[in-house]
Amino acid sequence: MKVKMADKISAPAIKIEQIHKHFGDLHALRGIDLTIEQGEFFGLLGPNGAGKSTLINILAGLLKPSRGKISIMGHDVIDDYQAARLSLGVVPQELVFDPFFNVREMLRFQAGYFGRGRENDAWVDEVIESLDLTDKAHTNMRKLSGGMKRRALIAQALVHKPPVIVLDEPTAGVDVELRQMLWTFIKKLNADGHTIILTTHYLEEAETLCERVAMMKQGEIVALDTTANLLSKLPGKNLRLNLGTASLPPALLPMLKNGENGIYTLALTELNQVEFALSALRKAKIQVEDMQLIEADLEDVFMSLVGGKSGQYESN
């Protein structure tokens, strides 16, 4: 599945300059600036309402910006929208489908909208096979399971061989097996030369896949760096304790990140706090059933940057 790069070879895959979007009184995007180079695996993170989907929709031409410019592979999404859209494949978040057609028909139509004819059928079949959809190629979209519909949506974004692919929450609501399959598939696309932009609120997903991430909050980018750099900015560790039916002693409450069903996570700034925690537990005569020392993750970085309660974002 090697990708052929579009005409403007030296241009960034995505260039976003001072993008603003207003919905009535709501200022949904507040001057976003972002450049994503060709071949990057980029993550766009943020809670619901942060503006991720609004930004993606402007990129895809589904929304118009109130102000600012976006280009894809050097093509402006408004002034040169046809070239821009030829360079972009979008996997929408919702499981949308056309109920009148089967998988192969739908994919051929999608390729046709991009000006591709029967010479593209072999590629369509290759995409179908890569996503394990061969058995379902003649099945009506309506009759596919949620996971199969998700695969068909990904296939739909690839039929015109775009160099830039946007996946908007691709693993939301899918089971572990399919998530792993999709991760492998997306990584392969990136290895083959596609630029990948992934929006997710699964922080572990971004940590596993993305080389660089932007964190958004209330229409602004609050952090933009490589995943490794962001993680290194937070040297602390977490102590996860399983206390069974016992409650956490009051002395440890200031360190509490989250706690549920007897499992508590404490944020440590220094390693000697482990001894302090254990001594507090001994004093309270609480028996520890299990204990783990874990590295800080993107969720910690995110929390330290945007505030809010830990555990608000899902980790799989």
Next chain:
Amino acid sequence: MNLIDDLISPQWRGTYTLFKKELLRFCRVAFQTVASPVLTSLLYLLIFSHVLESHVQVYKGVPYTAFLIPGLIMMSLLQNAFANSSSSLVQSKIMGSIVFVLLTPLSYLQFFIAFLAAAIIRGFLVGISIYLVALWFVDLTLVHPLWIFVFALLGSALLGTFGIIAGIWSDKFDQMAAFQNFVIMPLTFLSGVFYSIHSLPPFWQTVSKFNPFFYMIDGFRYGFFGQSDISPWLSLVVVLGFLLALAWAALKMLKSGYKLRG
């Protein structure tokens, strides 16, 4: 259609694909989109011709059943051209699948042409089916076939365009049904499908002349009998005027992305 696929040039392939998809969409539910309106028209024909055949003669030498058939053909052709573009657009907006078209490089003009062409084809398919079945009931001669074709084409284009406007504007099926039941249906029934406007009181004759459907049906009927309530040239000018006005409005909506691209 494979041969056409190969012949079509790459810059028109997007438009052709969208047209083909729209065509297949209504063919997949042909009982609902073609057979059902044909049956409805035949029921009108059976009932009205049975009741009125011996009582009414609208044009000299033209039996009432023969008079009725062009009106019924045109009524179904117009209603189905409207239904095709409007229901397809509303359905794909509600289901979200419109996004697959909006993400592509198709221009607003290509979008318009594809939806319009599919609406015209469905209108013609329903109209021709009714005509062929109606031949069992009465011998219909075509005095001016070119006029028949011109009014069928312009009428289905006008209603197909109106369907695009209604489909873009409507956010739910209820709103589209309002277009169908409160605009299309009354205007077709009051346009002279079942009668000549000369049989109406002067006030209602004047009112009828503000109804664009009257011109489409009267002009279409002229092609069958060489007789009509008004000159077919006047009907042609009025229908063309309405078509251009609606096409301008639809293209303006599509170009601005009204209710499609926020």
